[in-house]
Amino acid sequence: MRALGRPSTTVPLILSLILVPLTVVLAFVWTGEDVDQGFSQKIFYLHVPVALTSYAAFGYGAFCAAMYLWRRDPEWDLRSYVGVHSGTIFGTLVLLTGPIWAKASWGVWWNWGDRQINVFLILFLYYCAYFMLRFSLDEGERRRSASAVYALLGVGLIPLSFLAVRIAETLIHPTVFTSSGAAMPSSFFLTFLVGLAGMLSLMALLMAVELRGKRTAMRVLELQRAARGEDA
Amino acid sequence: MIGAALAIARVKLVLELRRREVVFAMLLFVAATIVIVHFALRADDGAGPRAAAGMLWAAVVFTAVLGLLRAFAAEAEEGALDALLLAPVDRAAIWLGSALAQFGFLVVVEVVAVPLWWLLFFQEEGPAPLPVIAALLLANVGIALVGTLAAGLALGARTRDVLLPVLVLPLAIPLVLAGVTATYGAFGEEGGGFGPLGPLGFLALYDLIFLALAWGTSEHLLGD
Amino acid sequence: MTLEECSKRFGERLALRKATLAVEPGETVVLLGPNGAGKSTLLRLAAGLLRPTAGHARIDGIDAVDAPRALRAGMAYAGHRSQLYRGLTARENLALHARLHGRALDLDGSRAAVGLADRADERIDGFSRGMLQRLALARATAHEPVLLLLDEPASGLDADGRTLLDHVLLEGRGRRTQLVASHDQDLPARLGARAVRLDTGRIA
Numbered sequence: 180m181r182a183l184g185r186p187s188t189t190v191p192l193i194l195s196l197i198l199v200p201l202t203v204v205l206a207f208v209w210t211g212e213d214v215d216q217g218f219s220q221k222i223f224y225l226h227v228p229v230a231l232t233s234y235a236a237f238g239y240g241a242f243c244a245a246m247y248l249w250r251r252d253p254e255w256d257l258r259s260y261v262g263v264h265s266g267t268i269f270g271t272l273v274l275l276t277g278p279i280w281a282k283a284s285w286g287v288w289w290n291w292g293d294r295q296i297n298v299f300l301i302l303f304l305y306y307c308a309y310f311m312l313r314f315s316l317d318e319g320e321r322r323r324s325a326s327a328v329y330a331l332l333g334v335g336l337i338p339l340s341f342l343a344v345r346i347a348e349t350l351i352h353p354t355v356f357t358s359s360g361a362a363m364p365s366s367f368f369l370t371f372l373v374g375l376a377g378m379l380s381l382m383a384l385l386m387a388v389e390l391r392g393k394r395t396a397m398r399v400l401e402l403q404r405a406a407r408g409e410d411a
Numbered sequence: 412m413i414g415a416a417l418a419i420a421r422v423k424l425v426l427e428l429r430r431r432e433v434v435f436a437m438l439l440f441v442a443a444t445i446v447i448v449h450f451a452l453r454a455d456d457g458a459g460p461r462a463a464a465g466m467l468w469a470a471v472v473f474t475a476v477l478g479l480l481r482a483f484a485a486e487a488e489e490g491a492l493d494a495l496l497l498a499p500v501d502r503a504a505i506w507l508g509s510a511l512a513q514f515g516f517l518v519v520v521e522v523v524a525v526p527l528w529w530l531l532f533f534q535e536e537g538p539a540p541l542p543v544i545a546a547l548l549l550a551n552v553g554i555a556l557v558g559t560l561a562a563g564l565a566l567g568a569r570t571r572d573v574l575l576p577v578l579v580l581p582l583a584i585p586l587v588l589a590g591v592t593a594t595y596g597a598f599g600e601e602g603g604g605f606g607p608l609g610p611l612g613f614l615a616l617y618d619l620i621f622l623a624l625a626w627g628t629s630e631h632l633l634g635d
Numbered sequence: 636m637t638l639e640e641c642s643k644r645f646g647e648r649l650a651l652r653k654a655t656l657a658v659e660p661g662e663t664v665v666l667l668g669p670n671g672a673g674k675s676t677l678l679r680l681a682a683g684l685l686r687p688t689a690g691h692a693r694i695d696g697i698d699a700v701d702a703p704r705a706l707r708a709g710m711a712y713a714g715h716r717s718q719l720y721r722g723l724t725a726r727e728n729l730a731l732h733a734r735l736h737g738r739a740l741d742l743d744g745s746r747a748a749v750g751l752a753d754r755a756d757e758r759i760d761g762f763s764r765g766m767l768q769r770l771a772l773a774r775a776t777a778h779e780p781v782l783l784l785l786d787e788p789a790s791g792l793d794a795d796g797r798t799l800l801d802h803v804l805l806e807g808r809g810r811r812t813q814l815v816a817s818h819d820q821d822l823p824a825r826l827g828a829r830a831v832r833l834d835t836g837r838i839a
Contacts, residue, residue: 248628248631251686301581301584301585302581304580304581304584305581305582307577308577308578308581311574311577311578312564312565312568312574312578315568315569315570315571315574316567316568316569317567317645317646318646319644319645319646319688320685320686320688321567324631325564325567325568327628327631328560328564328628328631329561329564329578331624331628332557332560332582332621332624332625332628334624335617335620335621335624336581336582336585339585339613339616339617339620340584340585342585342613342616343584343585343586343588343589343613343617344588346588346589346592346609346610346613347588347589347591347592404649409649409652414734415734415735418731418734418735419731422720422723422727422731425722425723425727426720426722426723429722429758430722485720485721485722486720488720488721489716489717489718489719489720489721489767490714490715490716490717490718491718491719491720492718493682493684493712493714493716493718494718494719494732494774495735496684497682497683497684497707497710497711497712498707498732498735498736499704499705499707499708499735499736499737500704500735501704
């Protein structure tokens with residue numbers, strides 16, 4: 180398990196310290212006010228990068244789960260857990276910032292017509308169930324493989340949730356299927372990219388720190404067992 | 412593989428015929444759920460086809476969970492899972508066979524539940540039956556496949572009975588979304604959308620994706 | 636069949652500690668030891684039903700948990716529970732087992748072997764512990780395994796049953812590899828088998 184190496188905390192720490200404040204500065208100083216939404220649109224630079232980062236973390240968790248089932252190295256299980264855990268932390272942030280934005284632009288806290296946030300709600304429930312599964316099994320092989328199998332189901336659930344919400348939507352508002360994007364000034368887009376990079380580094384930092392903590396805890400457990408004379 | 416799965420499914424259906432432990436409870440449960448939601452929505456005051464469609468699907472999904480709670484109960488009694496795991500058959504057959512049995516239970520439940528739902532909600536104008544039946548059958552496949560996998564995951568857990576609904580329901584949300592859309596659509600002219608991106612096409616896609624995912628991982632969930 | 640420094644941990648409890656054991660093809664080994672010594676864990680590891688926390692359990696050089704179907708076809712394990720379906724008859728249980736092993740049901744052979752007499756078409760919910768144990772033994776031996784793992788097969792058996800069990804084990808001696816966990820201190824002598832003692836998860 181040591182073969183997988185130590186994830187660096189220095190690089191993501193420096194990057195987050197630069198990029199996250201930079202996003203705030205750019206968002207408030209450089210980019211102009213959005214024509215439609217005005218000042219409240221600023222939350223876009225936080226909300227959307229956080230959401231995308233959260234997906235990245237879930238994807239990483241699923242990838243490590245697959246690696247665990249293939250290699251059976253407990254390190255992959257730890258990484259998968261850390262990925263899902265960080266994804267859920269960022270997901271909580273999405274579910275908090277989403278309603279703030281919704282309140283500002285639509286006047287309601289929860290907009291059931293907003294596709295993204297509804298998908299997130301499904302995923303959030305699903306990943307909360309992951310933790311419940313994980314913590315009702317005793318530490319060991321069984322827990323690791325069950326967690327990995329469940330985390331892998333997310334690979335199917337994420338795209339299917341998007342599709343399902345979209346299909347259900349066409350019935351409520353039987354109109355638009357326009358591809359969004361396009362009409363965004365380049366300053367908006369650049370700031371968004373900086374925000375995304377900042378959030379990704381922040382997540383990398385969180386995951387590295389948590390992984391170190393988990394490894395230390397495992398090492399302590401091993402040492403305690405060794406001290407009791409149980410060397411396995 | 413398929414032969415072994417069928418043999419396991421047959422055993423489970425025979426056991427259910429003899430003991431009537433699960434399906435009868437599921438029938439009472441689905442009837443009670445439909446009646447409760449009927450009263451909760453005051454559907455007789457004209458809750459509309461959307462509410463009616465949603466109700467049917469909520470009742471079906473919750474009832475399915477009830478059946479899944481007993482998915483491996485017969486194996487638990489005398490440790491029959493060990494014998495199945497050591498048999499020279501693909502281990503996915505254990506999951507597939509159990510899923511087939513769950514599918515059968517769901518079909519029996521719906522044969523009773525759907526007419527009851529129809530009777531309570533629509534005296535005259537109901538949805539076109541064909542899309543509704545197709546959607547239910549496709550959704551049964553999905554929930555049986557995913558649910559049996561989740562039931563296998565929950566097997567070793569201390570809190571298995573509370574855990575299983577929590578594991579299954581989020582995975583079933585897309586099914587409910589598409590199922591309700593198909594049912595609601597069946598009231599209209601277009602008849603529910605059989606197209607590739609319509610709700611029925613989506614249900615088929617869901618079944619295929621989770622068939623592949625569950626098949627690939629079911630080897631890992633039993634034993635240990 | 637070999638165990639190499641096999642350990643198994645359940646939560647914080649270490650059930651087996653670095654157990655090393657080699658059973659030669661055709662050899663019969665009796666595992667002795669008090670309750671909780673780790674006999675059952677060792678057998679389940681050997682059968683590939685558990686994955687070792689550390690070390691390896693191998694059959695013909697292949698990790699038991701990953702045993703391919705061809706290898707599993709020659710294995711049998713009977714534990715504390717009968718591994719049967721309670722709602723089925725004895726015949727149906729054996730038929731399922733035969734079906735999964737791709738064999739024809741040989742009820743006469745099995746019945747003769749374990750003295751099931753005329754109860755083959757009775758549902759096994761009504762069977763006594765001893766009858767269940769006999770049927771479990773019939774199930775485990777029906778597909779003529781080359782590796783037979785038995786966990787306290789004598790529990791619940793009457794005197795006749797025990798004689799029958801001894802007969803099955805004696806008959807299998809030299810023809811298949813047998814690993815039997817038992818409380819019966821005389822069993823190794825009766826079978827002319829090697830005895831291995833297990834205590835608090837260690838092989839003594």
